[in-house]
Amino acid sequence: xxxxSHLGCDKVFDYFEKICDIPHGSFHEKALSDYIVSFAKxxxxxxxxxxxxxxxxxxxxxxxxxxxxxxxMQGHIDMVCDKNEDTEHDFLTEPLEIYIDGDDIxxxxxxxxxxxxxxxxxxxxLLDAEDIAHPPLECIFTVEEEIGMGGATDFDAxxxxxxxxxxxxxxxxxxxxxxxxxxxRMRVYLPIEKEKKQAGTTLSVHIRGLKGGHSGxxxxxxxxxxxxxxxxxxxxxxxxxxxxxVSANGGNMDNAICREAEAVVVVAPExxxxxxxxxxxxxxxxxxxYKDRESDILMTAEQMPEAAEVLTTETRDYVIxxxxxxxxxxxxMDTNMDGLVETSSNIGILKTNEDHIFIDNAVRGxxxxxxxxxCKKIEVLxxxxxxxVVGVHDYPGWQYNPNSEMLRIxxxxxxxxxxxxxxxxxxxxxxxxGLFYEKIEGLDAVSFGPTMxxxxxxxxxxxxxxxxxxWDYLVKVLENIKA
Numbered sequence: 001x002x003x004x005s006h007l008g009c010d011k012v013f014d015y016f017e018k019i020c021d022i023p024h025g026s027f028h029e030k031a032l033s034d035y036i037v038s039f040a041k042x043x044x045x046x047x048x049x050x051x052x053x054x055x056x057x058x059x060x061x062x063x064x065x066x067x068x069x070x071x072x073m074q075g076h077i078d079m080v081c082d083k084n085e086d087t088e089h090d091f092l093t094e095p096l097e098i099y100i101d102g103d104d105i106x107x108x109x110x111x112x113x114x115x116x117x118x119x120x121x122x123x124x125x126l127l128d129a130e131d132i133a134h135p136p137l138e139c140i141f142t143v144e145e146e147i148g149m150g151g152a153t154d155f156d157a158x159x160x161x162x163x164x165x166x167x168x169x170x171x172x173x174x175x176x177x178x179x180x181x182x183x184x185r186m187r188v189y190l191p192i193e194k195e196k197k198q199a200g201t202t203l204s205v206h207i208r209g210l211k212g213g214h215s216g217x218x219x220x221x222x223x224x225x226x227x228x229x230x231x232x233x234x235x236x237x238x239x240x241x242x243x244x245x246v247s248a249n250g251g252n253m254d255n256a257i258c259r260e261a262e263a264v265v266v267v268a269p270e271x272x273x274x275x276x277x278x279x280x281x282x283x284x285x286x287x288x289x290y291k292d293r294e295s296d297i298l299m300t301a302e303q304m305p306e307a308a309e310v311l312t313t314e315t316r317d318y319v320i321x322x323x324x325x326x327x328x329x330x331x332x333m334d335t336n337m338d339g340l341v342e343t344s345s346n347i348g349i350l351k352t353n354e355d356h357i358f359i360d361n362a363v364r365g366x367x368x369x370x371x372x373x374x375c376k377k378i379e380v381l382x383x384x385x386x387x388x389v390v391g392v393h394d395y396p397g398w399q400y401n402p403n404s405e406m407l408r409i410x411x412x413x414x415x416x417x418x419x420x421x422x423x424x425x426x427x428x429x430x431x432x433x434g435l436f437y438e439k440i441e442g443l444d445a446v447s448f449g450p451t452m453x454x455x456x457x458x459x460x461x462x463x464x465x466x467x468x469x470x471w472d473y474l475v476k477v478l479e480n481i482k483a
Contacts, residue, residue, distance in 0.1 A: 002017070003017060003098055003099060003100065004016065004017045004098070004100070004105065005017070007464060007468075008468075009125075009467065009468045009471050010125050010129055010132070010471065011124075011125045011128060011129075012118075012121050012122060012125045012467065012468075012471050013121070013464075013467070014125075015120070015121040015124040015125055015128075016105075016114075016117055016118060016121035016462075017098065018035075019032065019077075019113070019117040019120055019121060020095060020096040020098050020107070020112075020113065020117065021095040021096075022035055022095070023091055023092055023093060023094065023095070024077055024078055024079055024113070024117075025078060025079055025080075025081035025091045025092070026078040026079070026080070026081070026143075026144055026145075026146045026147040027078075027144065027147070028078075028091075028092060029053050029077050029078050029143040029144070030053050032077050032120075033049060033053040033054075033055055033077065033141070033143065034049075036055045036057070036077070036120070036124070036141055037049050037055055039124060039127075039128075040055075040057045040127070043127065043128070045057050045058065045059055045127065046058040046059075048159065050154070050155065050156065052143055052144070052150065052151050052154045052155070053143045053151070054140065054141065054142050054143055054151045054152075054154070054155050055140070055141040056138065056139070056140050056141075056159070056160075057123075057127060057137075057138075057139045057141075058136070058137065058138050058139075059127055059134075059136070059137045059139070060136050061134060061135045061136040061137075062132070062133050062134055064133070064482070065133060065134060065135045065136070065481075065482055065483075066136070067483045068135035068136065068481055068482045068483040069135060069162070069163070069164055069481060069483065070135060070136045070137070070138060070161045070162035070163070070164070071134075071135050071136070071137055071138070071162055071164050071165075071166060071478070071481055072137075072138045072139075072140065072160060072162040072164065072165045072166065072436075072440075073122075073123055073126075073137060073138070073139045073140070073166045073168065074119075074139070074140040074141075074142065074165065074166065074167050074168070074432065074436070075116045075118075075119020075120055075122070075123065075140075075141065075142070075167070075168045075169060076116045076119070076141070076142045076143065076144075076145035076146070076151065076152075076169065076432065077116070077117070077120050077141045077142070077143060078143050078144055078145055078146050078147075078151075079111060079112075079113030079115065079116075079117060079146065080111050080113070080115070080146050080253050080255070080256060080455070080456045081110070081111060081252070081253075082110065082111045082212075082252050082253065082256060082259075082456065082457065082458060083109055083110040083111070083458060084109045084110075084458050085208070085260060086109075087108075087109030087110060087458075089109065089110050091110075096110060096112065096113065097109070097110070098112065100464070101461075103463055103464050103465050104461035104462065104463060104464065105461065105462040105464060106460070106461050107458075107460070109458060110458055111455075111456065111457065111458060111460050112452075112460040112461065112462060113460075114452045114455065114460060114461075114462035115169070115171065115452060115455040115456070115460070116145065116168070116169045118168070118449065118450060118452070118462060118467060119167075119168035119169060119449065120141055122168055122471065122474065123139040123141070123168075125471075126139075126474075126478075127139060132475055132478065133478065133479045134478040134479075134481070135478065135481045135482065136161075136162075138160055138161065138162050140155065142155060142432060145169075145432060146253065146255060147253075147254070147255075147393070148185055148392065148393025148395070149393065149395045149430065149432055149435060150393065152395075152432040152435040152436065153393075153395065153435055155435075155439070157436070157439040157440055160440060162440075163440065163442050163443055163444060164405070164406050164444050164445075164481070165406070165433065165436060165440070165443050165444065165445035165446075166406070166445070166446060166447070166448070167431055167432060167433050167445060167446075167447035168447065168448065168449050169431055169432070169447060169449060170427075170447045170448050170449040171217065171449055171451065171452045171453075171455060172449075172451055173449075173450055173451040173463070173466045173469065173470060174414075174418075174422050174423055175422070175423050175425050175448070176407065176410050176411065176414070176422050176423065176424050176425070176446055176447070176448055177425055177426070177427055177431065177446065177447035177448065178400045178401070178404065178407060178424055178425070178426060178446060178447075179366075179397070179398055179399060179400040179426035179427070180366075180397055180398045180426065180427050180428075180429060180430060180431040180433065180434065180447075181216070181341075181342075181343075181364045181365055181366040181371075181397045181427070181428050181429065181430065182364070182365060182366070182368065182371060182394070182395055182396045182397035182430065182434060183216075183362060183363060183364040183365070183371070183393070183394070183395055183430045184363050184371065184375055184391050184392070184393065184394040184395075185254055185360060185361065185362055185363070185391065185392045185393045186345075186360075186361040186363055186375050186378045186379075186389060186390075186391050187358070187359070187360050187361070187389070187390045187391075187392060188322065188326075188357075188358070188359040188360075188361070188378065188382045188387050188388075188389050189356045189357075189358060189387055189388040189389075189390070190315070190318055190319065190322065190356055190357040190358075190359070190382075190385060190386070190387040191315075191355065191356050191386065191387070191388075192311055192312075192315045192352075192355060192356055192357055193311070193312040193314070193315050194309040194310065194311060194312065194315075195309065195310060195311075195312050196308070196309060196310075197244065197246075197266055197306070197307050197308060197309060197310045198244070198266075199268075200244070200266040200267055200268050200269065201266065201267055201268070201269050201272050201303060202246065202264065202265070202266050202303065202304040202305065202306050202307050203264070203265055203266075203267065203272070203275060203301045203302065203303060203304065204262055204263075204264050204301065204302050204303075204304045205233070205262065205263050205264075205265060205275075205279060205299065205300070205301045206260070206261075206262050206298075206299065206300050206301070206302075207226045207229050207230055207233070207250075207260065207261045207262070207297070207298070207299050208226075208259075208260050208297075208298045208299075208300070209259075209294070209296035209297050209298040210223065210224050210225075210226050210229075210257075210258070210259040210260070210294055210296075210297060211223050211257075211259070211293070211294060211454075211457065211459070212256055212257045212258065212259035212454075212456065212457040213256070213257045213454065213455075213456065213457060214255065214256065214257070214429065214455050214456045215254070215255045215256060215257055215344070215346035215348060215362050215364075215456075216255065216344070216362075216364055216427070216428050216429025216430065217427060217428065217429045217455075218257060219257070219329060219330055219341060219344045219346065219364075219428065220330060220339075220341050220428065221293065222293060222329060222330070223257055223290070223293050223294060224286065224289075224290050224293070224294050224297065225257055225258045225328055225329075225346070225347055226250050226251070226258040226259055226260050226261035227250040227251055227258045227261050227323060227328075227347045227348075227350045227359075228258075228323065228328050228347060229261070229282075229286055229297075230248060230250060230261040230262075230263055230323060230350070231320060231322075231323025231324045232282070232323075232324065233263075233278070233279070233282045233299070234248070234263060234319075234320045234323065235320050235324055236278055236281075236282060237265070237275065237278050238316075238317075238320065240274055240278055241267055241271050241274050241275060241278070242267075242268075242271075243265045243266060243267045243271075243275075244265065244266040244267075244310035244311070244313075244316065245263065245264070245265055245310060245311045245315075245316040245319060246264035246265065246266060246307045246309075246310050246311065247262075247263070247264045247311075247352035248261070248262070248263045248264075248319055248323075248350055248352055248357070249261065249262050249263075249350055249351055249352055250262065250349075250350040251347075251348050251349045251350060251360075252349065253348055253349065253456065254346065254348030254349055254360040254361065254362040255346070255348060255362045255456065256346075256348055256456040256457070257346060257348075257456075258347065258348060258349075258350070259457065261350065264304060264307065266307060266310055275301065276301065279299045279300075279301055280299075282299060283297060283298070283299040286299075315357075318385040318386065318387070319357055321381075321384075321385055322357075322359060322381065322382070322385055322387070323347070323350070323359075325381055326345070326347050326359065326361060326378060326381060327345040327361075327374055327377060327378070328345055328346065328347050329344060329345070329346075330343075330344050331343040331344055331345060331370070331374055332367075332370055334366060337426060340366075340426055340428060341364075341428035342365060342366055342367055342370065342428075343363075343364065343365040343366075343367065343370045343371055343374055344363075344364050344365075344428065345361055345362070345363045345364075345374050345378075346361065346362045346363075347359060347360075347361055348360050348361065348362055361378060363375055363378070364428060364429070364430065365397075366397050366426075366428070368397075375391055379391075395430055395434060395435060396434040396435065396437075396438060397434050398431060398433040398434040398437060398445070400426065401444065404444050404445075404446065405444055406444045406445060406446040407424065407446050409477060409480055409481065410422070410446050410448065410477060411424070412480070413473065413476050413477045413480055414473070416476075417472075417473055417476055431447055433445045433447060448470065448473075448474075449470065450462065450463060450466040450467040450469070450470040450471075451463040451466035
């Protein structure tokens with residue numbers, strides 16, 4: 001595409017554009033993983049690709065740095081794949097359509113994948129460079145981070161020598177991340193029973209226009225979830241209209257706040273106007289409740305071809321109960337760090353399948369017992385509705401180390417370069433650092449990155465100037481990691 005080639009920055013933007021050219025959604029990272037392997041082989045670097053498609057590349061220290069402490073650098077190469085409803089894009093075969101808007105890089109109608117493609121671009125640019133001083137490097141490109149950190153979980157650290165660890169999955173310039181929460185996916189499978197549809201009008205009710213966002217780092221903003229709003233609407237509709245439910249769907253990723261949802265219902269022809277009135281009232285109510293956070297909530301209905309079957313009344317009521325009662329949003333706040341969310345839950349995916357309704361919840365928590373309590377609540381609610389509930393992708397948190405040598409180096413270089421103290425922060429989201437702490441004894445980690453906004457949404461942007469500044473900062477940090 002050559003959209004970014006004129007931006008320079010030691011090929012960082014060239015490699016980021018190359019990454020955008022290669023489809024790399026979660027579970028479909030092989031093409032990008034193979035490209036990274038080819039990159040390493042062309043440069044004669046030690047490279048290992050495992051069965052999961054994780055890649056490890058090693059590069060020796062430059063002159064004068066040969067005996068310096070080995071630095072492990074790490075980022076994930078999978079991306080959240082989401083698109084606007086009116087956007088035609090195949091994430092399995094088509095490159096992202098990226099463009100520049102002022103200081104931002106964007107993707108047209110889709111997510112951008114700067115989370116965490118920019119980390120891969122930084123590592124590739126550094127591995128390719130011949131004029132940047134650095135200690136011995138071990139660069140890890142992991143997969144499946146966005147759907148439960150499966151790559152980092154399965155990564156074998158047998159040939160790693162480093163104890164210093166740099167994760168590059170932080171999204172705000174000036175923030176040095178030193179701690180993160182753990183998480184678990186709670187998947188609800190509600191068996192469904194169907195019956196023949198009675199005479200009536202079939203309507204598709206849509207909720208659109210929500211901002212969405214990352215279910216961890218944005219959950220404190222208290223944005224609306226389309227799945228939650230859909231549950232509220234269906235509950236109100238049942239109070240006014242005797243309707244049948246055909247299907248309910250919303251969201252594509254459990255770690256993204258749901259932006260759009262849809263329910264297909266069947267009502268008597270004389271009740272269509274009542275449905276329209278309930279939609280109008282619900283939209284007004286939601287707009288009022290979220291007026292300082294969501295400015296574009298839109299609810300619409302359109303007539304659909306007649307449905308042959310509908311869910312039984314019992315199944316319909318279970319769906320409504322789950323959407324109304326499953327925990328969503330901030331559950332508890334950390335009492336030791338002001339403004340930090342301690343536990344949360346996100347109803348990310350709602351999908352009607354042939355024989356069951358699937359609801360995927362991302363539960364996060366920095367306190368294991370409280371995280372587990374939320375998971376147990378979901379289990380109890382599911383059992384009351386006759387659903388099967390399965391917990392998957394359980395990953396640990398990362399505890400703050402006030403004596404971190406990595407943090408000391410990063411802070412000192414920040415002050416030297418920018419003349420001010422960086423913000424040392426913890427995040428209510430999962431980073432792979434916790435998993436690597438379990439694999440490598442004595443690990444010392446920090447996480448940083450350039451500014452990107454609205455990740456996991458189609459409004460995702462990557463700041464060009466911040467990417468360049470953080471690259472210069474990284475180069476200076478590497479210069480300071482010397483024996």
